[in-house]
Amino acid sequence: MHQTLLSRSAAVLALLTCLLLVGCGSSGPxxxxxxxxxxxxxxxxxxxxxxFRSIDGQHNGAGTIAGGSYDIPEVSGLPAGKYQVTISSPDPKAPQAAAAGGMPGDSSAIPKDLLPAKYNTSTELSAEIKSDGSNEIPFDLK
Structure with missing residues (x-):
């Protein structure tokens, strides 16, 4: 009985030590x-x-646009810093163009985007995420 209690105490102590070494919260910014x-x-x-992709390439995050709005919650949010932004809106009516090596109609086919390349594949968009205040960032694309 005494031996079992000591074994359990040692196991609990080892577990607590591991938790302290790992830390309680998530690491990173x-x-x-x-x-x-x-x-x-x-x-x-x-x-x-x-x-959003950080300029240093260390962080990225994405959200869905619906009805003209997007929301990336804090749990999957972004650290403060400067970001390159891409916005895409696939055209549901357009026939799909074949991806490299694919055939039209393949699941690998890429749909045509409603937006010009300067907003996605050749983006000119950027934004800064701040550590103070609101990070409400509107985009008015022409």
Whole structure:
């Protein structure tokens, strides 16, 4: 009985030591919620995706655009810093162009984007996530 109690105590002590060494919280920089609106030619973008990639290449985050708004919650948010932003909105009506080596209709086919390349594949968009205040970042695409 005494031996079992000592074994359990040793196991609990080992577990607590491991937890202290690992830490209680998640490591890495604090993340911030990012929200905003996306308009294209003055109208809210119906559907799409928005992606933020840090200039140093260390962090990225993405959200879904619905009814002209997006929201990246703090849990999957972004650390403070400067980011390159891409916004895409696949055209659901357009026939799909074949991806490299694929055939039209393949699941690997890439849909045509409603937005010009300067907002996605050759993006000119950028944003800064701040550690103080609101990170509500609107995009008014022309």
């Amino acid at each position: 604090k993340k911030y919620r990012v929200t905003g609106t996306v308009k294209y030619k003055g109208e809210p973008l119906k559907t799409g995706t928005i992606t």
